[in-house]
Amino acid sequence: MNLEYTSSEMMSVTAARALENGMTCFVGIGLPSEAANLARLTHAPDVVLIYESGTLQTKPDTLPLSIGDGELCESALTTVAVPEMFRYWLQGGKVSVGFLGTAQIDRFANLNTTLIGDYKAPKVRLPGGGGAPEIATNAGEVFITLKHSKRAFVKDVDFVTTLGFGRDGKGRDNVPNIGKGPTRVITDLCVMKPDPETKELVVVSLHPGVTREDVIDATGWEIRFAEQLESTPEPSENELTILRELKARTERAHAGE
């Protein structure tokens, strides 16, 4: 195959492929939402999507701009109150995968969406935790997707908003009633997984046309590569068509009043 596609499209398609029928996915806004709906519209029509606004098993035709666009409620099986969403559905153990984005991520997959700099005198104030701290610990496992850059991939996050594996990689050891945590990170360059022992993120697959140097240059720590480094399969024509249609529909919908 010889299709033209962008690195963003490669990221979305790869992230989408992480989801399967039978999964119940708590979806973060932005890239995770794009990937989750692409999955639903392609190989995983029965994947169950949940948004923190209370919409259970929703099937939006366009991507929501916010976490609670009307489209999410109208296409949902039902919509529950937000306390119920966090108590019964997330904390109650009904979510198999939490799908998150982030501003900053470190080598142990800890996420920072709180601030850059010092808490008392922030250089940049970010939106905050939102649903992520408890999605990351109460979901069965966590997928993370974001663009690869040195600013985003840092050795140690400025602030652990959301637990990956802790500042030493042992943050989940001996903690009862906690999920597996991040099992894969999908970027526009590669796929990473935590080392089974140390929990440090390791590149397991490079996207087509991406070199090790590209990843090294975009990562703020000495990134390691798996011994059996794979090449991520290219997007199919069908995936690209559906992704592009979804984004075009979404753009038209958001441009209107």
Added chain:
Amino acid sequence: MNLEYTSSEMMSVTAARALENGMTCFVGIGLPSEAANLARLTHAPDVVLIYESGTLQTKPDTLPLSIGDGELCESALTTVAVPEMFRYWLQGGKVSVGFLGTAQIDRFANLNTTLIGDYKAPKVRLPGGGGAPEIATNAGEVFITLKHSKRAFVKDVDFVTTLGFGRDGKGRDNVPNIGKGPTRVITDLCVMKPDPETKELVVVSLHPGVTREDVIDATGWEIRFAEQLESTPEPSENELTILRELKARTERAHAGE
């Protein structure tokens, strides 16, 4: 006036008169339910009735046999789940009056609906606490209605299922976030109120034709009478008519399938 009425009717009418428009009443099944609906159908059309089955502001045309007959839901403003009923509406402080019946009551208005005899080897096993223990403490005040008899009115209940004022009358002293407790007890013979100091129940009003001796004979402790002992006003013709119609409608409804 010279109307014929039974002592049961006298009790229901007197109990009904305790309720007023503007009150939000958590209604127990049986006598309290009869009185509360009589109030709603006579002088207090805007009294808000709540049943523990989750039915908020319900207006049944016939009395429910159980606490959750369909009529309660169909005539309610809305119906919430039972956990919400106990958490948001009762514990949340939205109930001004809890209206309870009981099997046994003592001089400090403690209620026993658990058992007669010893807990390990009960002589008679009663239904248990149900909603009463928390209605009695979380409602603003409590009205109690039951038939007067030595078996029911005992010096000390066999078991305090539901707090009146405790075994020594001091059970509510210095307890934060607790209601006033029982403020009146309405029987087929009289009305009793707790002494402001000792909290022991005192007869404040005798029903027409009832003597002090009648009450003394039907009470299991040395019952005291208020200095200004009143005579309970008789039922009006309108109250009796509406009560009898309500009971007739109810009987017809419960006799059918």
Added chain:
Amino acid sequence: MAEFLSLHDAVARYVEDGATVAMEGFTHLIPFAAGHEVIRQKKRDLTLIRMTPDIIYDQMIGAGCAKKVIFSWGGNPGVGSLHRLRDAVEKGWPRQIEILEHSHAAMACAFEAGAAGLPLAVFRGYIGSELPSVNDQIKFIECPFTGERLAAVPSVRPDVSIIHAQRADRQGNVLVEGIVGVQKEAVLAAKHSIVTVEEIVDDLGATPNACVIPSWAISAVAVAEKGALPSYTHGYYGRSNRFYKEWDAIARDRDTFTQWLDDNVFNVAQHHAGEKA
């Protein structure tokens, strides 16, 4: 995803001897058909959880299914006692059963906490009540912010919960409407769950915030037409208040009860014995 099973197969698969079972329905939607199936399959040593045991548990206790009952109000609502429950507690017939009793507020919060995946429920309760002296599962904690003493009880987390509902769609999503009680909580709190329904439909016809339990949160859906009788199903049929009153006489006497059980549960081919009551 919920599996569509016959009621027989659902009970056979998920209700094991010795299991902790919650059959819920707060006066409404009581799963009588399922209770009769449990009796027919002679399940034993069950720990039965239910806020309001009602005559469904009276029947199961009288049939010898229970070794323990956890409840907050055990009566025939508006009628009187549960004679089979009393006979078991007071006289040990057909076997001695253990009881653990709570208040409604405690059990409602315990179901909520079970659905929420928590080990305990915290609430303002049991003040001045002597129930904590006979139930060692009632404890008190101190609020770290205000110092207030609050009650705590373990959450309810049954091995299997069984409820009855109006209808399911062809994917196994279930609509519950009317007096919804603690049914959703019971299902979400349990390891396994069986939902009996009046019918299977193409479209649930649910409004945006209706009480819908998704198929993926349920183990099995079984059709049991009139499966709540003598209780009722809002929108389908009314409560047989008459039967509730008749039950008093049936249950007072061991022989009458045993005969009733033979006639209406054991010697009934289909599941809806309750319907004939």
Added chain:
Amino acid sequence: MAEFLSLHDAVARYVEDGATVAMEGFTHLIPFAAGHEVIRQKKRDLTLIRMTPDIIYDQMIGAGCAKKVIFSWGGNPGVGSLHRLRDAVEKGWPRQIEILEHSHAAMACAFEAGAAGLPLAVFRGYIGSELPSVNDQIKFIECPFTGERLAAVPSVRPDVSIIHAQRADRQGNVLVEGIVGVQKEAVLAAKHSIVTVEEIVDDLGATPNACVIPSWAISAVAVAEKGALPSYTHGYYGRSNRFYKEWDAIARDRDTFTQWLDDNVFNVAQHHAGEKA
């Protein structure tokens, strides 16, 4: 019983300088008209509580109403930062504000606990997060049954909560439908509450288990047609995603923002400035 008041009078009566105020609406039904009324009445030193501050709080913070914000996610959803919030936190304009931040789970449980009349919420949260190190209102307790360590936060109990809803009936009972967020909890948790509605109707048209808040649980009902714009009201009008995107440019610059506020909030006679946005 709720009193029917104009939005002006409702805000004048119940929102006092220095009050703790929760204006809720989880992306849906955000009470913009009420927020603009608070700005017009120049309320000061408010402690603003909201899970998702969104541009309504950006406007109120930029207008100088807030001294403190309690929140769990402060962004322009799907667009980016709240520039007025950031300007206040980072540069102290128009005044320094204090922030207290939680996770969504914590705040959702805190609203639930507030509605339930409890002093605290207990949940499984904040594991491994550094938020407890910057928020001294996050504590941990031990479950007396299992020994598990669980998070605890104080319940939310505002002086006044303000929400927007679809409609009220003539008794002041309110229907909320669609994404209902924590609005019912906000109203029930507060000492006083204001509900703005699209319209007053004879009959709410509610199904049996609809989210209806009874009149007697509300202080005041005020009509505010299109009172949620640029947010939306399910069944009435859609979200102005365009305005949410435009807000980014408006809010980036202090002068542009001040001009916008003059044109769209202060110099608008009626309440529905949002509508013109």
